[in-house]
Amino acid sequence: MNPRTFHEGSSTDTEKRESFLNRVAESLKRPRRTEPVRRPDWKHTVHLDTLADRTPEQLVEILKEQCFFIHTQVIESTPALLQSTLDDLIDGYGGGPLIRSGDPRFTEYGLSFSGDFVWSEQAGRQENIRRAEAANIALVFADYTLAESGTVVLLSRPDQGRALHFLPAHYIAVIERKSIVPRSTQAMTDLNRRIESGEDIGSCINMISGPSNSADIEMQLVVGVHGPLRATYVLI
DSSP: OOHHHHHHTOHHHHHHHHHHHHHHHHHHTSOOOOSOOOOOOOSOOHHHHTTTTOOHHHHHHHHHHHHHHTTEEEEEOOTTTHHHHHHHHHHHTTOOOEEEOOOTHHHHTTOOOTTOEEOOTTTOHHHHHHHHHHOSEEEEEOSEEETTTTEEEEEOBTTBOTHHHHSSSEEEEEEOGGGEESSHHHHHHHHHHHHHTTOOOOSOEEEEOSSOEEEOTTOOEEESSSSOSEEEEEEO
16 A cells, blocks of 8 residues: 555545454454553653753764764765765765755755756656666765764655665765754654654655675674665765
8 A cells, every 4th residue: 555645544545444453353352442542651761861961063973973883984064065075975986877866955055966867756666766776876865863873864755765775886865963863762753743743754764874784694794785885974
């Protein structure tokens, strides 16, 4: 089932959901539970308290330190220098083909790249995937950034599909400082707020912590086995 259709709340999807839940209750031999789920009262709030007292500047330092351990380069730039920073980084990675998301922030920051392909709903799934497979570089904006783990969080949507993040050889994520939160707790809290307000956040949440890593039984670490060979975060 298409999750976007479910979010729109069509009568067909409602009927399917009710039928499914009725079958589950029947199999469990109990009545349907229709009362709202009560959120737990946490005895300990370590998930909320960890790093919550850190300043934005301290979170940046935590992020940079963690990126060292996940084999991810961090380059600090500014909005005014972002275009030249990205151009230099793309050249350093050997140039295109370049595929990027259709994120409106590319326009907001006045960014443009010669010969790039923009992931879009109009291009169609197969063409988007084909371009991602052929791309040397993927370029995106992070929706959230988790300082604790060096993770960028990106929502799948029509202008940014899942394959965009995993098929190109090199990965560049632009991180706005305002997107940095202590850990996944804060990111998920904000996403939950958006869902409860009726916003459609898409079918998938991608949490990416640098290039792919794999270790065999002798713990020999190999980077880039099943995803991008290198990852760089550009902090503005």
